[in-house]
Amino acid sequence: xxxxxxxxxxxxxxxxxxxxxxxxxxxxxxxxxxxxxxxxxxxxxxxxxxxxxxxxxxxxxxxxxxxxxxxxxxxxxxxxxxxxxxxxxxxxxxxxxxxxxxxxxxxxxxxxxxxxxxxxxxxxxxxxxxxxxxxxxxxxxxxxxxxxxxxxxxxxxxxxxxxxxxxxxxxxxxxxxxxxxxxxxxxxxxxxxxxxxxxxxxxxxxxxxxxxxxxxxxxxxxxxxxxxxxxxxxxxxxxxxxxxxxxxxxxxxxxxxxxxxxxxxxxxxxxxxxxxxxxxxxxxxxxxxxxxxxxxxxxxxxxxxxxxxxxxxxxxxxxxxxxxxxxxxxxxxxxxxxxxxxxxxxxxxxxxxxxxxxxxxxxxxxxxxxxxxxxxxxxxxxxxxxxxxxxxxxxxxxxxxxxxxxxxxxxxxxxxxxxxxxxxxxxxxxxxxxxxxxxxxxxxxxxxxxxxxxxxxxxxxxxxxxxxxxxxxxxxxxxxxxxxxxxxxxxxxxxxxxxxxxxxxxxxxxxxxxx
Ligand SMILES: NC(=O)C1=CN([C@@H]2O[C@H](COP(=O)(O)OP(=O)(O)OC[C@H]3O[C@@H](n4cnc5c(N)ncnc54)[C@H](OP(=O)(O)O)[C@@H]3O)[C@@H](O)[C@H]2O)[C@@H](O)CC1
Ligand SMILES: [K+]
Numbered sequence: 001x002x003x004x005x006x007x008x009x010x011x012x013x014x015x016x017x018x019x020x021x022x023x024x025x026x027x028x029x030x031x032x033x034x035x036x037x038x039x040x041x042x043x044x045x046x047x048x049x050x051x052x053x054x055x056x057x058x059x060x061x062x063x064x065x066x067x068x069x070x071x072x073x074x075x076x077x078x079x080x081x082x083x084x085x086x087x088x089x090x091x092x093x094x095x096x097x098x099x100x101x102x103x104x105x106x107x108x109x110x111x112x113x114x115x116x117x118x119x120x121x122x123x124x125x126x127x128x129x130x131x132x133x134x135x136x137x138x139x140x141x142x143x144x145x146x147x148x149x150x151x152x153x154x155x156x157x158x159x160x161x162x163x164x165x166x167x168x169x170x171x172x173x174x175x176x177x178x179x180x181x182x183x184x185x186x187x188x189x190x191x192x193x194x195x196x197x198x199x200x201x202x203x204x205x206x207x208x209x210x211x212x213x214x215x216x217x218x219x220x221x222x223x224x225x226x227x228x229x230x231x232x233x234x235x236x237x238x239x240x241x242x243x244x245x246x247x248x249x250x251x252x253x254x255x256x257x258x259x260x261x262x263x264x265x266x267x268x269x270x271x272x273x274x275x276x277x278x279x280x281x282x283x284x285x286x287x288x289x290x291x292x293x294x295x296x297x298x299x300x301x302x303x304x305x306x307x308x309x310x311x312x313x314x315x316x317x318x319x320x321x322x323x324x325x326x327x328x329x330x331x332x333x334x335x336x337x338x339x340x341x342x343x344x345x346x347x348x349x350x351x352x353x354x355x356x357x358x359x360x361x362x363x364x365x366x367x368x369x370x371x372x373x374x375x376x377x378x379x380x381x382x383x384x385x386x387x388x389x390x391x392x393x394x395x396x397x398x399x400x401x402x403x404x405x406x407x408x409x410x411x412x413x414x415x416x417x418x419x420x421x422x423x424x425x426x427x428x429x430x431x432x433x434x435x436x437x438x439x440x441x442x443x444x445x446x447x448x449x450x451x452x453x454x455x456x457x458x459x460x461x462x463x464x465x466x467x468x469x470x471x472x473x474x475x476x477x478x479x480x481x482x483x484x485x486x487x488x489x490x491x492x493x494x495x496x497x498x499x500x501x502x503x504x505x506x507x508x509x510x511x512x513x514x515x
Contacts, residue, residue, distance in 0.1 A: 006134035011225035032068025034216030050077035058131035059086035064095025066130025083111035133164030139178025140168030153187035162188035173406035174206025207444035231438035240477035252281030253470030267330030274463030280470035326466035328353030361386035375420035441483035456499025
Protein backbone atom coordinates (compact mmCIF):
# COMPACT_ATOMS: atom_id res chain seq x y z
CA UNK A 1 0.00 0.00 0.00
CA UNK A 2 1.31 3.42 -0.94
CA UNK A 3 2.38 6.05 1.58
CA UNK A 4 1.49 9.38 0.06
CA UNK A 5 2.81 12.89 0.38
CA UNK A 6 0.37 15.81 0.44
CA UNK A 7 1.13 16.48 -3.23
CA UNK A 8 0.53 12.85 -4.18
CA UNK A 9 -2.75 12.83 -2.23
CA UNK A 10 -4.05 15.94 -3.92
CA UNK A 11 -2.97 14.49 -7.28
CA UNK A 12 -5.09 11.41 -6.54
CA UNK A 13 -8.02 13.61 -5.65
CA UNK A 14 -7.56 15.77 -8.77
CA UNK A 15 -7.26 12.74 -11.04
CA UNK A 16 -10.62 11.35 -9.91
CA UNK A 17 -12.39 14.69 -9.80
CA UNK A 18 -11.19 15.63 -13.28
CA UNK A 19 -12.28 12.23 -14.59
CA UNK A 20 -15.75 12.98 -13.23
CA UNK A 21 -15.68 10.00 -10.88
CA UNK A 22 -16.34 12.02 -7.75
CA UNK A 23 -16.72 15.58 -6.49
CA UNK A 24 -14.78 17.35 -3.77
CA UNK A 25 -18.01 17.73 -1.80
CA UNK A 26 -18.60 13.97 -1.90
CA UNK A 27 -15.05 13.31 -0.73
CA UNK A 28 -15.49 15.69 2.17
CA UNK A 29 -18.81 14.13 3.16
CA UNK A 30 -17.21 10.66 3.12
CA UNK A 31 -14.19 11.88 5.08
CA UNK A 32 -16.42 13.34 7.81
CA UNK A 33 -18.66 10.29 7.97
CA UNK A 34 -15.64 7.99 8.00
CA UNK A 35 -14.16 9.94 10.87
CA UNK A 36 -17.31 9.50 12.94
CA UNK A 37 -17.37 5.77 12.15
CA UNK A 38 -13.72 5.42 13.18
CA UNK A 39 -14.37 7.28 16.45
CA UNK A 40 -17.30 5.03 17.33
CA UNK A 41 -15.33 1.92 16.36
CA UNK A 42 -12.52 2.91 18.71
CA UNK A 43 -14.77 4.01 21.54
CA UNK A 44 -18.01 2.01 21.40
CA UNK A 45 -19.20 3.70 24.59
CA UNK A 46 -19.71 6.85 22.50
CA UNK A 47 -22.13 5.10 20.16
CA UNK A 48 -25.07 5.28 22.53
CA UNK A 49 -26.36 8.37 24.28
CA UNK A 50 -25.52 12.03 23.86
CA UNK A 51 -22.00 13.24 24.47
CA UNK A 52 -20.08 16.45 24.13
CA UNK A 53 -17.42 17.49 21.64
CA UNK A 54 -15.25 20.52 21.08
CA UNK A 55 -14.55 20.83 17.35
CA UNK A 56 -11.69 23.06 16.20
CA UNK A 57 -11.95 23.94 12.52
CA UNK A 58 -9.15 25.45 10.45
CA UNK A 59 -9.21 27.71 7.39
CA UNK A 60 -8.97 24.94 4.75
CA UNK A 61 -10.59 21.65 3.82
CA UNK A 62 -9.40 20.00 7.01
CA UNK A 63 -11.73 22.47 8.72
CA UNK A 64 -14.40 21.45 6.20
CA UNK A 65 -14.14 17.86 7.42
CA UNK A 66 -14.57 19.24 10.94
CA UNK A 67 -17.89 20.89 10.02
CA UNK A 68 -19.15 17.57 8.63
CA UNK A 69 -18.16 15.74 11.81
CA UNK A 70 -19.83 18.40 13.97
CA UNK A 71 -23.05 18.07 11.99
CA UNK A 72 -23.08 14.27 12.17
CA UNK A 73 -22.39 14.20 15.91
CA UNK A 74 -25.04 16.84 16.55
CA UNK A 75 -27.48 14.69 14.59
CA UNK A 76 -26.73 11.93 17.09
CA UNK A 77 -27.80 14.24 19.88
CA UNK A 78 -24.35 15.45 20.90
CA UNK A 79 -23.66 18.92 22.24
CA UNK A 80 -21.02 20.62 20.11
CA UNK A 81 -18.82 23.62 20.80
CA UNK A 82 -17.32 24.62 17.49
CA UNK A 83 -14.47 27.08 16.98
CA UNK A 84 -13.23 28.37 13.63
CA UNK A 85 -9.79 29.75 12.91
CA UNK A 86 -10.14 32.54 10.34
CA UNK A 87 -13.12 33.93 8.49
CA UNK A 88 -15.97 31.84 7.18
CA UNK A 89 -16.04 33.80 3.92
CA UNK A 90 -12.42 32.86 3.26
CA UNK A 91 -13.07 29.09 3.47
CA UNK A 92 -12.57 27.09 0.25
CA UNK A 93 -15.91 26.20 -1.44
CA UNK A 94 -16.58 22.70 -0.06
CA UNK A 95 -15.58 23.74 3.44
CA UNK A 96 -17.72 26.84 3.10
CA UNK A 97 -20.72 24.77 2.08
CA UNK A 98 -20.32 22.53 5.12
CA UNK A 99 -19.82 25.58 7.33
CA UNK A 100 -23.15 26.91 6.06
CA UNK A 101 -24.89 23.60 6.72
CA UNK A 102 -23.50 23.62 10.23
CA UNK A 103 -24.68 27.19 10.78
CA UNK A 104 -28.26 26.04 10.23
CA UNK A 105 -27.87 24.07 13.40
CA UNK A 106 -25.20 25.55 15.62
CA UNK A 107 -22.88 28.37 16.59
CA UNK A 108 -19.42 29.17 15.27
CA UNK A 109 -17.06 30.84 17.69
CA UNK A 110 -13.81 32.51 16.76
CA UNK A 111 -10.73 30.52 17.71
CA UNK A 112 -8.13 32.61 19.45
CA UNK A 113 -4.89 31.60 21.01
CA UNK A 114 -6.14 31.06 24.49
CA UNK A 115 -6.89 27.87 26.29
CA UNK A 116 -10.43 26.75 25.59
CA UNK A 117 -12.45 26.00 28.68
CA UNK A 118 -14.74 23.16 27.70
CA UNK A 119 -18.13 23.81 29.27
CA UNK A 120 -18.67 21.79 32.42
CA UNK A 121 -20.37 18.55 31.57
CA UNK A 122 -21.09 15.23 33.12
CA UNK A 123 -18.66 12.92 31.45
CA UNK A 124 -15.90 13.81 29.11
CA UNK A 125 -15.38 16.02 26.16
CA UNK A 126 -14.18 14.62 22.85
CA UNK A 127 -11.73 16.99 21.15
CA UNK A 128 -11.81 17.08 17.36
CA UNK A 129 -8.72 18.63 15.83
CA UNK A 130 -9.69 19.78 12.32
CA UNK A 131 -7.32 22.73 12.14
CA UNK A 132 -4.73 21.64 9.56
CA UNK A 133 -4.13 18.47 7.59
CA UNK A 134 -2.12 18.02 4.44
CA UNK A 135 -2.16 21.77 3.75
CA UNK A 136 0.01 22.81 6.69
CA UNK A 137 2.43 25.30 5.18
CA UNK A 138 4.02 27.00 8.16
CA UNK A 139 4.43 26.53 11.92
CA UNK A 140 1.35 26.21 14.09
CA UNK A 141 1.34 29.38 16.14
CA UNK A 142 -1.62 28.88 18.49
CA UNK A 143 0.63 27.64 21.23
CA UNK A 144 -1.98 27.61 23.99
CA UNK A 145 -4.28 25.51 21.81
CA UNK A 146 -1.42 23.19 20.83
CA UNK A 147 -0.47 22.76 24.47
CA UNK A 148 -4.06 22.00 25.38
CA UNK A 149 -4.50 19.36 22.65
CA UNK A 150 -1.16 17.78 23.57
CA UNK A 151 -2.08 17.63 27.25
CA UNK A 152 -5.54 16.26 26.48
CA UNK A 153 -4.03 13.49 24.34
CA UNK A 154 -1.61 12.54 27.10
CA UNK A 155 -4.39 12.55 29.69
CA UNK A 156 -5.86 9.04 29.74
CA UNK A 157 -9.26 10.48 30.71
CA UNK A 158 -9.57 12.78 27.70
CA UNK A 159 -9.92 11.81 24.06
CA UNK A 160 -8.52 13.68 21.11
CA UNK A 161 -9.25 12.84 17.50
CA UNK A 162 -7.11 14.41 14.79
CA UNK A 163 -8.58 14.63 11.33
CA UNK A 164 -5.94 13.50 8.83
CA UNK A 165 -2.99 14.67 10.95
CA UNK A 166 -2.57 16.25 14.39
CA UNK A 167 -2.36 19.93 13.44
CA UNK A 168 1.12 21.38 13.26
CA UNK A 169 2.73 18.09 12.25
CA UNK A 170 3.89 17.82 8.66
CA UNK A 171 2.05 15.01 6.89
CA UNK A 172 4.98 14.37 4.51
CA UNK A 173 7.66 13.95 7.13
CA UNK A 174 6.14 13.35 10.57
CA UNK A 175 8.06 16.40 11.81
CA UNK A 176 6.76 19.36 13.78
CA UNK A 177 7.20 22.64 11.91
CA UNK A 178 9.02 25.28 13.96
CA UNK A 179 10.72 24.76 17.27
CA UNK A 180 7.96 24.49 19.88
CA UNK A 181 8.88 22.52 23.00
CA UNK A 182 7.49 18.97 23.05
CA UNK A 183 4.76 19.93 25.53
CA UNK A 184 3.65 22.75 23.23
CA UNK A 185 2.90 20.39 20.35
CA UNK A 186 -0.43 18.84 19.50
CA UNK A 187 -1.07 15.12 19.75
CA UNK A 188 -3.99 12.77 19.38
CA UNK A 189 -5.32 9.48 20.69
CA UNK A 190 -6.75 8.65 17.29
CA UNK A 191 -5.87 10.07 13.88
CA UNK A 192 -8.25 9.34 11.04
CA UNK A 193 -6.84 9.60 7.56
CA UNK A 194 -8.33 9.17 4.12
CA UNK A 195 -7.61 7.03 1.06
CA UNK A 196 -3.98 6.16 1.83
CA UNK A 197 -1.77 6.67 4.86
CA UNK A 198 0.48 9.69 4.49
CA UNK A 199 4.22 9.31 4.93
CA UNK A 200 4.09 11.54 8.02
CA UNK A 201 1.88 9.01 9.81
CA UNK A 202 4.75 6.54 9.75
CA UNK A 203 7.96 8.60 9.70
CA UNK A 204 9.87 10.26 12.53
CA UNK A 205 7.64 11.44 15.41
CA UNK A 206 4.45 11.06 13.39
CA UNK A 207 3.33 7.81 15.07
CA UNK A 208 3.78 9.25 18.56
CA UNK A 209 1.78 12.34 17.62
CA UNK A 210 -0.99 10.37 15.90
CA UNK A 211 -1.61 7.94 18.76
CA UNK A 212 -3.51 5.35 16.80
CA UNK A 213 -4.13 5.49 13.09
CA UNK A 214 -7.37 4.68 11.27
CA UNK A 215 -7.62 4.78 7.49
CA UNK A 216 -10.92 5.45 5.80
CA UNK A 217 -11.70 4.65 2.20
CA UNK A 218 -13.36 7.64 0.57
CA UNK A 219 -13.85 6.00 -2.81
CA UNK A 220 -10.87 7.43 -4.69
CA UNK A 221 -9.85 5.07 -7.46
CA UNK A 222 -6.55 6.64 -8.41
CA UNK A 223 -3.77 5.68 -6.00
CA UNK A 224 -2.13 8.95 -7.01
CA UNK A 225 -1.43 10.75 -10.30
CA UNK A 226 -0.59 8.47 -13.23
CA UNK A 227 3.16 7.95 -13.42
CA UNK A 228 3.88 9.02 -9.85
CA UNK A 229 6.06 6.73 -7.78
CA UNK A 230 5.03 7.03 -4.15
CA UNK A 231 6.79 5.18 -1.36
CA UNK A 232 5.28 1.82 -0.48
CA UNK A 233 4.96 0.08 2.83
CA UNK A 234 6.51 -3.37 3.06
CA UNK A 235 3.65 -5.69 3.91
CA UNK A 236 3.34 -9.48 3.85
CA UNK A 237 1.67 -9.53 0.45
CA UNK A 238 4.41 -7.38 -1.07
CA UNK A 239 7.36 -9.36 0.29
CA UNK A 240 9.73 -10.82 -2.25
CA UNK A 241 8.99 -14.53 -2.47
CA UNK A 242 11.04 -16.23 0.22
CA UNK A 243 9.81 -19.77 -0.36
CA UNK A 244 12.47 -22.07 -1.72
CA UNK A 245 12.15 -23.87 -4.97
CA UNK A 246 13.24 -27.49 -4.76
CA UNK A 247 16.86 -27.87 -5.78
CA UNK A 248 20.46 -28.35 -4.83
CA UNK A 249 22.10 -26.10 -2.25
CA UNK A 250 23.99 -24.39 -5.06
CA UNK A 251 20.66 -23.37 -6.57
CA UNK A 252 20.10 -21.10 -3.59
CA UNK A 253 23.28 -19.11 -3.77
CA UNK A 254 26.42 -18.79 -1.73
CA UNK A 255 27.05 -15.82 0.55
CA UNK A 256 30.48 -14.78 1.75
CA UNK A 257 30.56 -12.77 4.98
CA UNK A 258 33.89 -11.18 5.90
CA UNK A 259 34.83 -11.09 9.58
CA UNK A 260 37.13 -8.85 11.56
CA UNK A 261 40.22 -10.04 13.40
CA UNK A 262 40.54 -12.31 16.44
CA UNK A 263 38.13 -11.36 19.21
CA UNK A 264 36.01 -9.38 16.77
CA UNK A 265 34.22 -12.04 14.80
CA UNK A 266 30.91 -12.18 16.66
CA UNK A 267 29.14 -9.56 14.56
CA UNK A 268 29.97 -11.25 11.25
CA UNK A 269 29.01 -14.61 12.69
CA UNK A 270 25.56 -13.22 13.51
CA UNK A 271 25.29 -12.03 9.91
CA UNK A 272 26.38 -15.39 8.54
CA UNK A 273 23.83 -17.32 10.57
CA UNK A 274 21.07 -14.98 9.43
CA UNK A 275 22.10 -15.47 5.80
CA UNK A 276 21.93 -19.22 6.25
CA UNK A 277 18.60 -19.15 8.08
CA UNK A 278 16.92 -17.08 5.39
CA UNK A 279 17.85 -19.75 2.94
CA UNK A 280 21.15 -19.04 1.23
CA UNK A 281 22.30 -22.47 0.06
CA UNK A 282 25.78 -21.98 1.48
CA UNK A 283 27.40 -19.39 3.68
CA UNK A 284 31.11 -18.93 4.17
CA UNK A 285 32.83 -16.70 6.68
CA UNK A 286 35.97 -15.09 5.27
CA UNK A 287 38.36 -14.96 8.19
CA UNK A 288 41.88 -13.66 8.72
CA UNK A 289 44.32 -16.37 9.78
CA UNK A 290 44.52 -15.16 13.36
CA UNK A 291 40.77 -15.57 13.87
CA UNK A 292 40.34 -18.94 12.19
CA UNK A 293 40.34 -21.01 15.35
CA UNK A 294 37.88 -18.71 17.10
CA UNK A 295 35.39 -18.92 14.25
CA UNK A 296 35.87 -22.67 13.78
CA UNK A 297 35.04 -23.24 17.43
CA UNK A 298 31.74 -21.38 17.13
CA UNK A 299 30.30 -22.37 13.80
CA UNK A 300 29.18 -25.66 12.35
CA UNK A 301 26.83 -25.13 9.41
CA UNK A 302 28.65 -22.01 8.28
CA UNK A 303 31.83 -22.72 6.32
CA UNK A 304 35.12 -21.00 6.82
CA UNK A 305 37.74 -19.73 4.46
CA UNK A 306 40.91 -17.87 5.18
CA UNK A 307 40.77 -14.35 3.71
CA UNK A 308 43.66 -12.25 4.94
CA UNK A 309 43.69 -9.48 2.38
CA UNK A 310 42.34 -8.14 -0.90
CA UNK A 311 44.38 -10.63 -2.88
CA UNK A 312 42.90 -13.54 -0.95
CA UNK A 313 39.44 -12.11 -1.52
CA UNK A 314 40.10 -11.84 -5.25
CA UNK A 315 41.15 -15.48 -5.26
CA UNK A 316 38.05 -16.52 -3.33
CA UNK A 317 35.88 -14.63 -5.78
CA UNK A 318 37.22 -16.64 -8.68
CA UNK A 319 34.51 -19.09 -7.63
CA UNK A 320 31.51 -17.88 -9.62
CA UNK A 321 29.11 -19.61 -7.24
CA UNK A 322 29.87 -17.00 -4.56
CA UNK A 323 27.12 -14.59 -5.53
CA UNK A 324 26.59 -12.38 -2.50
CA UNK A 325 28.93 -10.56 -0.12
CA UNK A 326 28.47 -8.96 3.27
CA UNK A 327 31.07 -6.59 4.67
CA UNK A 328 31.01 -4.37 7.70
CA UNK A 329 29.88 -6.06 10.89
CA UNK A 330 32.95 -6.12 13.15
CA UNK A 331 35.17 -5.75 10.10
CA UNK A 332 37.44 -3.01 11.46
CA UNK A 333 38.57 0.03 9.54
CA UNK A 334 41.80 -1.44 8.19
CA UNK A 335 40.17 -4.55 6.76
CA UNK A 336 37.34 -2.42 5.40
CA UNK A 337 39.79 -0.25 3.46
CA UNK A 338 41.49 -3.35 2.07
CA UNK A 339 38.49 -5.53 1.30
CA UNK A 340 35.62 -3.22 0.32
CA UNK A 341 37.23 -2.06 -2.97
CA UNK A 342 38.01 -5.65 -3.95
CA UNK A 343 34.48 -6.76 -3.10
CA UNK A 344 32.93 -3.94 -5.11
CA UNK A 345 35.22 -4.49 -8.08
CA UNK A 346 33.85 -8.04 -8.35
CA UNK A 347 30.40 -6.68 -9.23
CA UNK A 348 28.74 -9.15 -6.82
CA UNK A 349 25.56 -8.28 -4.96
CA UNK A 350 27.00 -6.74 -1.78
CA UNK A 351 25.73 -5.53 1.58
CA UNK A 352 27.84 -2.81 3.18
CA UNK A 353 27.15 -2.09 6.84
CA UNK A 354 28.84 -0.63 9.91
CA UNK A 355 32.66 -0.43 9.51
CA UNK A 356 32.41 -0.83 5.73
CA UNK A 357 30.56 2.52 5.75
CA UNK A 358 32.36 4.45 8.48
CA UNK A 359 35.78 3.57 7.05
CA UNK A 360 34.90 5.89 4.17
CA UNK A 361 33.50 8.75 6.25
CA UNK A 362 36.49 10.97 5.41
CA UNK A 363 36.04 10.59 1.68
CA UNK A 364 32.60 9.19 0.85
CA UNK A 365 33.14 9.81 -2.87
CA UNK A 366 35.88 7.20 -2.87
CA UNK A 367 33.24 4.70 -1.81
CA UNK A 368 30.48 6.04 -4.05
CA UNK A 369 32.64 5.86 -7.17
CA UNK A 370 32.97 2.09 -6.67
CA UNK A 371 29.35 1.29 -5.81
CA UNK A 372 26.99 -0.30 -8.31
CA UNK A 373 23.28 -0.99 -8.50
CA UNK A 374 23.56 -4.39 -6.80
CA UNK A 375 24.92 -2.88 -3.59
CA UNK A 376 22.85 -2.28 -0.47
CA UNK A 377 24.09 0.19 2.15
CA UNK A 378 22.51 -0.24 5.58
CA UNK A 379 23.41 2.82 7.67
CA UNK A 380 21.78 3.94 10.88
CA UNK A 381 21.32 7.68 11.18
CA UNK A 382 24.84 8.26 12.59
CA UNK A 383 26.51 6.35 9.77
CA UNK A 384 24.22 8.02 7.25
CA UNK A 385 25.23 11.47 8.53
CA UNK A 386 28.91 10.62 8.07
CA UNK A 387 28.42 9.61 4.44
CA UNK A 388 25.78 12.17 3.48
CA UNK A 389 26.35 15.09 5.88
CA UNK A 390 24.46 17.69 3.85
CA UNK A 391 21.41 15.46 3.38
CA UNK A 392 21.40 14.58 7.08
CA UNK A 393 21.58 18.29 7.88
CA UNK A 394 18.23 18.82 6.12
CA UNK A 395 16.69 16.39 8.58
CA UNK A 396 18.29 18.02 11.61
CA UNK A 397 17.48 21.63 10.81
CA UNK A 398 14.21 22.89 12.32
CA UNK A 399 11.76 23.09 9.41
CA UNK A 400 10.16 26.52 9.10
CA UNK A 401 7.81 25.73 6.24
CA UNK A 402 5.93 22.73 4.99
CA UNK A 403 6.25 20.21 3.68
CA UNK A 404 9.46 19.49 5.60
CA UNK A 405 12.28 17.28 4.33
CA UNK A 406 11.51 13.68 5.28
CA UNK A 407 13.52 10.53 5.83
CA UNK A 408 12.09 9.32 2.52
CA UNK A 409 13.52 12.39 0.77
CA UNK A 410 16.84 11.80 2.52
CA UNK A 411 17.17 8.12 1.63
CA UNK A 412 16.07 8.82 -1.95
CA UNK A 413 18.62 11.62 -2.38
CA UNK A 414 21.36 9.47 -0.85
CA UNK A 415 20.56 6.54 -3.11
CA UNK A 416 20.61 8.69 -6.23
CA UNK A 417 23.93 10.21 -5.17
CA UNK A 418 25.72 6.96 -4.42
CA UNK A 419 24.08 4.77 -7.05
CA UNK A 420 23.19 1.96 -4.64
CA UNK A 421 20.20 0.92 -2.56
CA UNK A 422 20.25 2.80 0.73
CA UNK A 423 18.46 1.38 3.75
CA UNK A 424 18.21 4.02 6.47
CA UNK A 425 17.51 2.21 9.72
CA UNK A 426 14.99 3.24 12.32
CA UNK A 427 11.56 2.36 13.64
CA UNK A 428 10.68 3.83 10.23
CA UNK A 429 13.23 2.07 8.04
CA UNK A 430 13.35 3.69 4.62
CA UNK A 431 14.83 1.83 1.67
CA UNK A 432 15.51 3.74 -1.52
CA UNK A 433 16.75 2.61 -4.92
CA UNK A 434 18.62 4.88 -7.35
CA UNK A 435 15.66 4.75 -9.76
CA UNK A 436 13.48 6.54 -7.18
CA UNK A 437 11.54 3.57 -5.82
CA UNK A 438 11.14 3.63 -2.05
CA UNK A 439 9.97 1.04 0.46
CA UNK A 440 9.23 1.75 4.10
CA UNK A 441 9.31 -0.92 6.76
CA UNK A 442 7.26 0.45 9.62
CA UNK A 443 7.98 -0.84 13.11
CA UNK A 444 5.46 1.57 14.60
CA UNK A 445 1.97 1.36 16.09
CA UNK A 446 1.13 -2.33 16.56
CA UNK A 447 4.47 -3.36 14.99
CA UNK A 448 6.52 -1.32 17.45
CA UNK A 449 9.51 -3.30 18.80
CA UNK A 450 11.63 -1.02 20.98
CA UNK A 451 13.54 -4.06 22.25
CA UNK A 452 15.01 -4.55 18.77
CA UNK A 453 17.42 -1.70 19.55
CA UNK A 454 20.01 -4.12 20.88
CA UNK A 455 23.64 -4.90 20.10
CA UNK A 456 24.02 -7.14 17.08
CA UNK A 457 20.52 -6.64 15.70
CA UNK A 458 21.93 -4.65 12.77
CA UNK A 459 24.44 -7.42 12.01
CA UNK A 460 21.56 -9.87 11.76
CA UNK A 461 19.71 -7.56 9.37
CA UNK A 462 22.78 -7.25 7.13
CA UNK A 463 23.02 -11.04 7.04
CA UNK A 464 19.35 -11.49 6.21
CA UNK A 465 19.74 -9.15 3.26
CA UNK A 466 22.95 -10.86 2.12
CA UNK A 467 21.15 -14.22 2.29
CA UNK A 468 18.24 -12.93 0.22
CA UNK A 469 20.67 -11.47 -2.31
CA UNK A 470 22.40 -14.85 -2.51
CA UNK A 471 19.03 -16.35 -3.36
CA UNK A 472 18.80 -14.05 -6.34
CA UNK A 473 16.33 -11.53 -4.92
CA UNK A 474 16.83 -8.01 -6.29
CA UNK A 475 18.54 -5.51 -3.96
CA UNK A 476 15.56 -3.24 -3.12
CA UNK A 477 13.25 -6.19 -2.50
CA UNK A 478 15.94 -8.09 -0.55
CA UNK A 479 16.45 -5.09 1.72
CA UNK A 480 12.72 -4.53 2.22
CA UNK A 481 12.00 -8.18 2.86
CA UNK A 482 14.98 -8.52 5.21
CA UNK A 483 13.87 -5.49 7.20
CA UNK A 484 10.31 -6.79 7.48
CA UNK A 485 11.40 -10.28 8.60
CA UNK A 486 13.84 -8.76 11.09
CA UNK A 487 11.02 -6.85 12.81
CA UNK A 488 8.70 -9.87 12.68
CA UNK A 489 11.34 -11.99 14.43
CA UNK A 490 11.65 -9.36 17.15
CA UNK A 491 7.87 -9.15 17.54
CA UNK A 492 7.64 -12.88 17.86
CA UNK A 493 10.30 -13.04 20.56
CA UNK A 494 9.16 -10.00 22.52
CA UNK A 495 10.96 -8.03 25.22
CA UNK A 496 14.19 -9.48 26.57
CA UNK A 497 15.44 -10.13 23.05
CA UNK A 498 19.16 -10.31 22.35
CA UNK A 499 20.52 -10.50 18.83
CA UNK A 500 21.20 -14.25 19.08
CA UNK A 501 17.46 -14.82 19.53
CA UNK A 502 16.42 -13.26 16.24
CA UNK A 503 17.38 -16.06 13.87
CA UNK A 504 15.68 -18.67 16.00
CA UNK A 505 12.39 -16.87 15.39
CA UNK A 506 12.73 -16.99 11.64
CA UNK A 507 11.35 -20.52 11.08
CA UNK A 508 8.16 -19.59 12.92
CA UNK A 509 7.81 -16.33 11.04
CA UNK A 510 8.31 -18.11 7.72
CA UNK A 511 5.81 -20.78 8.69
CA UNK A 512 3.23 -18.13 9.44
CA UNK A 513 3.86 -16.61 6.02
CA UNK A 514 3.03 -19.99 4.56
CA UNK A 515 6.58 -20.48 3.26
N1 LIG B 1 -7.17 15.92 -0.75
C1 LIG B 1 -8.29 15.18 -0.64
O1 LIG B 1 -8.55 14.33 -1.45
C2 LIG B 1 -9.20 15.38 0.48
C3 LIG B 1 -8.89 16.25 1.52
N2 LIG B 1 -9.63 16.33 2.61
C4 LIG B 1 -9.25 17.17 3.72
O2 LIG B 1 -8.65 18.35 3.30
C5 LIG B 1 -7.40 18.53 3.94
C6 LIG B 1 -6.50 19.31 3.09
O3 LIG B 1 -7.13 20.52 2.85
P1 LIG B 1 -6.32 21.81 2.42
O4 LIG B 1 -5.49 21.48 1.26
O5 LIG B 1 -7.31 22.89 2.27
O6 LIG B 1 -5.33 22.04 3.63
P2 LIG B 1 -5.57 22.27 5.20
O7 LIG B 1 -4.74 21.27 5.90
O8 LIG B 1 -7.00 22.33 5.53
O9 LIG B 1 -4.90 23.69 5.49
C7 LIG B 1 -4.78 24.67 4.50
C8 LIG B 1 -5.16 26.02 5.04
O10 LIG B 1 -4.47 26.31 6.22
C9 LIG B 1 -3.65 27.45 6.04
N3 LIG B 1 -2.46 27.25 6.85
C10 LIG B 1 -1.50 26.32 6.66
N4 LIG B 1 -0.63 26.32 7.68
C11 LIG B 1 -1.06 27.29 8.54
C12 LIG B 1 -0.59 27.78 9.77
N5 LIG B 1 0.49 27.27 10.36
N6 LIG B 1 -1.27 28.75 10.37
C13 LIG B 1 -2.37 29.29 9.80
N7 LIG B 1 -2.85 28.87 8.62
C14 LIG B 1 -2.22 27.88 8.01
C15 LIG B 1 -3.43 27.55 4.60
O11 LIG B 1 -3.10 28.85 4.29
P3 LIG B 1 -2.10 29.17 3.05
O12 LIG B 1 -0.92 28.23 3.16
O13 LIG B 1 -2.91 28.88 1.84
O14 LIG B 1 -1.74 30.56 3.27
C16 LIG B 1 -4.79 27.11 4.08
O15 LIG B 1 -5.72 28.15 4.23
C17 LIG B 1 -6.94 17.13 4.24
O16 LIG B 1 -6.01 17.10 5.27
C18 LIG B 1 -8.24 16.45 4.59
O17 LIG B 1 -8.57 16.69 5.94
C19 LIG B 1 -10.83 15.55 2.79
O18 LIG B 1 -11.92 16.41 2.78
C20 LIG B 1 -10.98 14.41 1.82
C21 LIG B 1 -10.48 14.63 0.48
K1 LIG C 1 -5.98 18.06 11.88
